[in-house]
Amino acid sequence: MTERLARLKIQRGGPGEAPAYDDFEVPYREGMSVLDALIWIRTNKDSSLAIRYSCTNANTCKECMVRVDEKTVYACTKRLGTTPVLVGPLTNKRLLRDLVTDIVPPREKLSLLLGEPNSEE
């Protein structure tokens, strides 16, 4: 029996760079989430992929927002099928790298604590 695969095209790169896209194939498990696939990729294929998440399962930390096929979703609750999906960072937040954007509330920014000029664009 051939293994079923989920396919993801993932936007890579930092601010000011032309976005690059990497394709990944991930072993498909019934009911798996986009976050399951991103964690699998970091663990097994490319640990340089930047993603942000905390609670992993519970959908309470609200840190894992990304765009899947141009729609904003929580990666932890967005289900994957076997049709390919395009995964990119939020477009209304400052890009840090790959799928990670600056979602830190203004009063909680490290740059503020360090007395640095506001890095908001």
Add this chain to the structure above:
Amino acid sequence: MTVDVTTDVLVVGSGAAGMYAAVSAARNGADTVLVDKSLIGRGGATIMAQMTVAAAVGEQEPDHWTHHLQDTLESGRGLCNEELAAILCEEAPLRIRELDEWKIGWAREDGHMKQVMAPGHGRERCVYVDFLNTGPAVARTLRTQIGRAGNLRRASELTITSIVVNDGQVAGAVGLNMETGAAVTIQAKAVVLAAGGLTRLYQRNSASVNMGGDAYALALRAGAELIDMEFVQFFPIGHLAPRLVGMDPIMWDPFRYKLGGRLLNSEGDEFVQNYGHAETSNKYTAPRDVASFAILQEVAAGRGSPAGGAYLSFEHIPEADLRAAFGPVIDRLAANDIDLTKRGIEVSPIAHYHMGGVRVDGHMETGVPGLFAAGEAVGGANGANRLSGNALSEAFVFGERAGRFAAEAIGNRVGSWSNEAARSAIDEIMAGRHVATRQSGPGLASMLVTLQKIMWQDVGLLRTANGLANARALVQNMRWDIGDYPGASDHRFALSMQEWFDLRNSLIAAEAIIASAQTRTESRGAHQRGDFPRTDVDQTHNLITRLDGEGLSVMEAPLVSKPFNLIPLEAAE
């Protein structure tokens, strides 16, 4: 070199314990900085807590904190630090009422706080926020208080990598700026470690990503001691299959308690009663350690479910009753293709909480002057097995105390920052930063998976001398393999560097568990030895772990006892 940030009290970690500690330090007059490697109030365990908080507020029925203490000590299998346990039980009602004043929204009934029964409690004692919303409500409420506090600054995305100790006392900390990969230096007269537990070290867990044992490793490396590291609590009925997204894997407990869900093996038989605890389908009274052990034994005997656990069945409950108990949760289950009227789900013990931790006195201070701990990071209050509902209580109580006593302790002390004392901590970040750019291919994330398998296999629910020795050798090799500084770097969002510091912490915490588990040659509470299946009264003592150079040492220490009189409830106020 000048330090980047100067403060009186630095609080590391922003779950309930850290946020409470920060609010408390600030209101007791200390200039306070609260930092988190994730986002303030969003990482860690608190926000995931769906269940209940134990406190003898006595609103549902007469209660007194000494009765809560009696239940806590009984659950702890003789190893609780009775001073810490008494503080936890006596002050929990104060914190519950304070949170009530802060409008957390505890569930109410007939004008009083609603309190429910939970396993191991003698009375209806546990408050909560509907539906399955206790943790998010706690986080929201404390975040609001933090926003209102005057002399309190806060920062997300700062990973503390070392506590700086100078002349035998805390001088501050060094951290990794996640956005830039640079080192950040913080001068502080006191530091509160509230960085949570270590359940992420296990393959099956209910942990968030930042629960890899940071607090324990930071404490050990600063020269503080840990206590009873062998006691990792496994939650007996963590969700296993089918894949459930958007829900905490420990969500089944309150429903099993409310409705009497049946725990079945692959032959459709109830089995927990075969392991020394009489439990019928209408009662849910087996302690967590007994239920976890029973499931493990059924799996070992070939009577497990397909995914390697047991079935939890609500099929005997009428649909209307399910709807009444689960509320809107039943629709979230339906979205996961789970219909409880049709079939059971598969559950398994999962690593859930750590009883062991940083050794502190009643002021929450470690043996290193100026270094405090709070919340799950603290060891000792819960002995060999934590009573359900005590985790958030201790986060509130120990957090408030740690902040208050840290603010008190700094007094007129001047900061003792020294660049020399911080040098190695700064250098290891700088060294990582200069490593040639990004590394693709499997990296440290795959090493963590390896560690999780080792811990699950040999340092989990059932341990033996051979398994522990094997695990220790593997973990020691990994400690050697990761080298002295991060081997991959990122120019923006320094996840690879953070992962190296995380893994170093996880490996130290893992070896501390193993070393302590090797020393305790008996079975007690959450520590079960296949080769020493009985409890040994001669081992009714605590085990203390220290880091000497790179090596861990374990020694016995007598229990901290504090006799108390159980207050008759008629006489209670």
